[in-house]
Amino acid sequence: MNRRTLLSVGAMVLGLALVAGLTLRLTDDKPLRVSAMFEDTTGLYVGNDVRVLGVRVGEVTAVKPAGRSVRVDMEFPADTEIPSNADAAILQSSLVTDRFVELTPAYRKGEQIASGTVLPLSRTRNPADLDEMVRAVDELVVALGNPRGGGSDVGDLLSVGAKNLEGQGRFIQDALLASQGAMDAISGNEPDLERITTNLDSLVRALAQRDTMIRRLSGNVSRSTSMLAGQRQNLRQLVGELAVLVGTVTKFVKDNRGDLKTTLERSSKVLTTLAGREKDMKETLDLLPLVGQNIWQAYDPKTERLRIRIDMRNTGPLSPMFRNKLCKAFGLPGCDRLTNPAGTGALDPVFEGLTDLLPSGLPGVTQ
Secondary structure (H helix, E strand, C coil): CCHHHHHHHHHHHHHHHHHHHHHHHHHHCCCEEEEEEECCCCCCCCCCEEEECCEEEEEEEEEEEECCEEEEEEEECCCCCCECCCEEEEECCCCCCCCEEEEECCCCCCCECCCCCEECHHHEECCCCHHHHHHHHHHHHHHHCCCCCCCCCHHHHHHHHHHHHCCCHHHHHHHHHHHHHHHHHHHCCHHHHHHHHHHHHHHHHHHHHCHHHHHHHHHHHHHHHHHHHHCHHHHHHHHHHHHHHHHHHHHHHHHCHHHHHHHHHHHHHHHHHHHHCHHHHHHHHHHHHHHHHHHHHHEECCCCEEECCCCCCCCCCCCHHHHHHHHHHCCCCCHHHHCCCCCCCCCHHHHHHHHHHCCCCCCCEEC
16 A cells, blocks of 8 residues: 555544544533422523523423423533432512522532432422412411401510510510520430439439339328318317427526536436446346346245346455455555455455355345
């Protein structure tokens, strides 16, 4: 192949590539088409704007009836970004201008709406027309008046409210400020409020679980109250006597304040001493019942005698221990040498001899 043939083939291939690229480009740049169903499209025409955040991004291409609703077709440039969850609303900037379709929300990120999507009635909104606004104003005016055919007299209500609130602005302001302070205090104690609420919930649940017991308690209290009501005269007399007693006690305390103070101080000392001897008192109280039982069992009612044996040598006033303590109590010198608990003192033999001279029994005592 010569050079001219190669150039011709190359030019043909390049042309085909350009045509294919242009075809693909035209195919990719197809406009985005979205439709929306509305209940009413009064004032909306073909060619009206489609906006996002007030900026025109497309236009209305068709307005077609579809049963009880109206289908509005919209067209956008291919690179228009609209979120898949967009809603449509018919709006107007003033009463005399044409209406337009507003899409919301604006696209930020995520999935985009697909071409051919139809927004149902649940995702569209219609503006209130002039007739509806006039009708609402008319109903308000009638309500504020005094309708003869029945109805709420809102005018009288507002008049009475104005009279009641007249001159109370300062107090209402103070109340609002105080409420703000209370809300601030509450907002800073959420954990405490949460604990209080939890505790109240526990209390209510506990009361609910004790419903039968609470009912029984209420019944008992009711019966007790009825009984007290029947004893009203006696209670009145008792309260009167208590009043006299309280007066007497008050006069006694006032007249003997010094003596009572002294008595209380001494009683305090006695109680302090007893508290210091708690162990001994506990032991004594533990043994007293046993001692009483032994004494009761020692008495013989038939012979009227005590079945006990008194050891004069080892117990009592003649025992070595008692002699030693008696000697020390009188402050005599050398008590442990004269007489000691072991009975080996210098005078212990003398006391032992005196003990032997005493009779072996006592009258009324069974050995």
